[in-house]
Amino acid sequence: MKTIKRQDYVRHEAASFGKTGAIQWCRVSTVVAFSAMAVFILVLGTMLMGCAEVPTDNTVKSVKVGFTNIYFIPCTGGWLQIDCGYPGDYEKYLTEAGKIGIDPADVKYLLLTHHHDDHAGFAAEFVKNHNPVVIVHEKALGPLAAGASVEDMRPVNGCVKTVFSVFSGFHEFVFPPFVPRETDLVIGVDNGDILRRIGVNGVILSTPGHTDDSISVVTADGSAFAGDVAMNFFGVCGIQHRPIYIKDIDQVYASWERLQEFGAVTIYPSHGDPFPASELVPAQ
Numbered sequence: 707m708k709t710i711k712r713q714d715y716v717r718h719e720a721a722s723f724g725k726t727g728a729i730q731w732c733r734v735s736t737v738v739a740f741s742a743m744a745v746f747i748l749v750l751g752t753m754l755m756g757c758a759e760v761p762t763d764n765t766v767k768s769v770k771v772g773f774t775n776i777y778f779i780p781c782t783g784g785w786l787q788i789d790c791g792y793p794g795d796y797e798k799y800l801t802e803a804g805k806i807g808i809d810p811a812d813v814k815y816l817l818l819t820h821h822h823d824d825h826a827g828f829a830a831e832f833v834k835n836h837n838p839v840v841i842v843h844e845k846a847l848g849p850l851a852a853g854a855s856v857e858d859m860r861p862v863n864g865c866v867k868t869v870f871s872v873f874s875g876f877h878e879f880v881f882p883p884f885v886p887r888e889t890d891l892v893i894g895v896d897n898g899d900i901l902r903r904i905g906v907n908g909v910i911l912s913t914p915g916h917t918d919d920s921i922s923v924v925t926a927d928g929s930a931f932a933g934d935v936a937m938n939f940f941g942v943c944g945i946q947h948r949p950i951y952i953k954d955i956d957q958v959y960a961s962w963e964r965l966q967e968f969g970a971v972t973i974y975p976s977h978g979d980p981f982p983a984s985e986l987v988p989a990q
């Protein structure tokens with residue numbers, strides 16, 4: 707990621723200057739002193755420019771496109787967007803984002819909570835047009851490249867099975883493939899570094915159970931953007947915040963515990979309204 711590499715470089719440059727600059731200063735060399743001053747001004751200027759990019763307003767925004775909530779978290783230089791919607795919903799996304807003052811050109815990072823078609827559906831089109839750095843779990847790479855959901859889940863209960871068998875009958879769980887580029891960020895475990903580097907005070911957690919590649923973002927104020935590992939949707943079927951389709955219910959509950967351990971106070975699900983994290987308790 708270019709910005710991070712540049713910042714690292716500048717930090718390294720500043721550290722080197724601290725060591726060698728002192729020796730050169732002893733030689734009372736006007737030329738060296740002048741050069742050192744130039745480097746100092748360059749470093750200071752770069753740092754100040756960097757500080758100016760750090761968001762001062764941490765208000766999270768969201769739009770609902772189809773069934774999917776898309777969130778925008780302020781980050782260095784613009785927005786960290788959580789997920790895209792279904793393929794074909796890109797134009798609708800543009801309209802909805804415009805209504806809340808989001809310019810997609812300002813989306814510098816796109817985190818996909820997992821590979822499903824209602825989360826990565828228009829990711830390829832979005833990336834092509836706006837070129838954000840994409841953040842994904844390594845287990846998403848295969849399905850994203852194939853443009854298809856891994857079909858290894860089961861309905862959480864009989865009610866969901868009955869209702870969604872109708873939906874599944876005419877819906878294809880596919881989307882335009884997306885192959886991450888060298889500039890994108892692929893993670894395999896929890897990551898506390900990436901968000902810090904992009905000006906977001908939070909962590910990315912691996913939260914499997916709905917899918918193996920599911921990841922969540924938990925920010926320092928207790929907001930948890932949990933993708934589909936927790937839902938507030940289709941309560942009529944008694945899902946009690948469980949995903950309507952699950953890979954492994956024990957993993958779901960373990961992921962819920964981890965969200966809480968990492969300070970989740972409010973869950974911002976991809977489907978349904980935000981709700982208190984304290985409601986995440988295993989179904990009886």
Ligand SMILES: [Zn+2]
Nearest residue numbers: 820822916934
């Ligand atoms: Zn999903």
